[in-house]
Amino acid sequence: MSLTLSSITISTFSNGLSTLVHILQKAEEYAASQGLDANAEYINARLIDDMLPLTFQVQNVTNTVRKTLTRSQGKADEPWEDGEKTFADLYARIEKARQVIKEADAAAIDAKADETVDLALGPTTVKIVSRYSVLNQGIPNFFFHLNTAYAILRSKGVPVGKRDYIGSFLA
Structure with a gap:
C-alpha cells in the first residue's frame, strides 16, 4: 500500500483530535482531583500574556x-463561530471536526493533490499546489496549535506527558 495525501491527512487529523480530547479529559480529571473548576482554570489559560488562550x-x-x-477536496469553506467558553463547548467543536473527517472524500483529495488551490494566509491569498498546502501549511499548523494546547495544560500543572501526546498516533 502506498501513501496517499488523503491517508496521511485523514489519519493525522483523526489521531491528533483523539490526542486533543485525551489531554482535555486529563485536564478535567486533574482539576476535579484538586477541587478546581476546569473551565475557570484552563479555558483562558495562556503560556504567556501575548499568546492566545487554550x-x-x-x-x-x-x-x-x-x-x-475542504480546500483539498475543492469545496467551499464555511467558517464556524468561535464562541466556546467551556470544556463541553470544546468537545462539541472537536466532534464537528471529526464529522468533517468522516465526510471527507479520500478520492477527491487524492485526485486534486496536484491541482492549484487558494490558501489564505492572513490578509493574503496565495496559489499553491494542494499537496503542498496540506503538507507545508495544514499539517504543521495543526501540530502547532495541538502542541500549544498541550503546553498550556502542562504549564498549568496538568499531569500530561509524551505518552499522552503521542499515544493516539501509535494506537
Missing part, C-alpha cells in the same frame, strides 16, 4: 482540519 488553540486545531480538508 480556547483559541482548540479552535485553530479544528479550523485547520476543516479548512485543509
Whole structure:
C-alpha cells in the first residue's frame, strides 16, 4: 500500500483530535482531583500574556482540519463561530471536526493533490499546489496549535506527558 495525501491527512487529523480530547479529559480529571473548576482554570489559560488562550488553540486545531480538508477536496469553506467558553463547548467543536473527517472524500483529495488551490494566509491569498498546502501549511499548523494546547495544560500543572501526546498516533 502506498501513501496517499488523503491517508496521511485523514489519519493525522483523526489521531491528533483523539490526542486533543485525551489531554482535555486529563485536564478535567486533574482539576476535579484538586477541587478546581476546569473551565475557570484552563479555558483562558495562556503560556504567556501575548499568546492566545487554550480556547483559541482548540479552535485553530479544528479550523485547520476543516479548512485543509475542504480546500483539498475543492469545496467551499464555511467558517464556524468561535464562541466556546467551556470544556463541553470544546468537545462539541472537536466532534464537528471529526464529522468533517468522516465526510471527507479520500478520492477527491487524492485526485486534486496536484491541482492549484487558494490558501489564505492572513490578509493574503496565495496559489499553491494542494499537496503542498496540506503538507507545508495544514499539517504543521495543526501540530502547532495541538502542541500549544498541550503546553498550556502542562504549564498549568496538568499531569500530561509524551505518552499522552503521542499515544493516539501509535494506537
